[in-house]
Amino acid sequence: MFQKIAVIGAGTMGNGIAHCFAQEGFNVHLIDVNAEQLIKALQAIRKNLDRQVTRGSISEEDSNAAYERISTFTQLESGVKDVQLVIEAASEDLQIKLNIFKALDAHAPKDCILASNTSSLSITTIASATARPDKVIGMHFMNPVPVMKLVEIINGYQTSEEVTRLITELCSRIKKIPATSKDYPGFIANRILMPMINEAISALHEGVGDVESIDTVMKLGMAHPMGPLQLADFIGLDICLNILRVLHDGFGNPRYAPSPLLVNLVAAGKLGVKTGEGFYKYE
Ligand code: CAA
DSSP states (O other), X not given: OOSEEEEEOOSHHHHHHHHHHHHTTXXXXXXXXXXXXXXXXXXXXXXXXXXXXXXXXXXXXXXXXXXXXXXXXXOHHHXXXXXXXXXXXXXXXXXXXXXXXXXXXXXXOTTOEEEEOOSSSOHHHHHTTSSOGGGEEEEEEOSSTTTOXXXXXXXXXXXXXXXXXXXXXXXXXXXXXXEEEESSTTTTHHXXXXXXXXXXXXXXXXXXXXXXXXXXXXXXXXXXXXXXXXXXXXXXXXXXXXXXXXXXXXXXXXXXXXXXXXXHHHXXXXXXXXXXXXXXXXX
16 A cells, blocks of 8 residues: 655654665655755765665665655645655654644545654644544654664554554564554653663762763663663753653653753753763764
């Protein structure tokens, strides 16, 4: 059923999602209101494809073919009018997502499935902006998308079983492994990941260990590829804070209250890799 898909938002997640679908033979419309962001996204995709060629995981010919399958659009209307699936990967702001889904409902074909890559916002609430809540679903990809195998599939309150089945099958076609979650704050991934990151920040704040010790314990002791503080920098401290707030508000449980050190770092503009400093400094 799926041949052509649209991705809304050309940031890190959007370009990674576009990359994966194009690599597996889908035509992809990458949509962003910001034309400059689209150019940057294409450059990032080219660089990541080249890296795969250098490492021998795909041929140069397949890499070029994948790149050619991606077209860019600045107008949502023209980008979604003939697709079978839209995956929204815009900012994690509920109002922005509600506006996008309202527009998608108006301009995407009636039987088109509308997915959100949200990491913690309610799929049921996002679906309420449309007249097709049975066709709205969460597809939560992990960063870096071309490398990470998981897609967390989130069923909203009204998502139909047929839509869940189609999206689950689609994940296999792009060589990802799906895991299904109900629609509660943080779903599965961030309900478990963010309290761990928050606890690592609290341990640092209380002086239990320094940055290096905390990350070394989790890397070498638990075989995590990155320690929790390095991972927080990689995800973005602002994003971690937002997700913790969604958990805290959603469950009303003080155990999800963000560490004051995290709040301070975000207020100081130290957001991790993207700003050059978080728990670590980056060149
Ligand atoms: N695109 C394509 N390929 C990439 C890539 C990218 N952006 N980044 C890395 N790679 C590939 C490399 O080419 C390499 O491929 P091969 O194994 O085929 O040679 C492989 O990934 C490993 O890369 P490196 O050797 O350069 O680096 P590394 O071994 O240090 O791994 C990492 C880097 C994959 C990022 C690893 O550190 C890791 O897995 N970190 C944890 C990532 C993680 O937890 N992500 C989830 C974050 S949470 C999230 O996304 C959701 C949320 O809601 C917050």
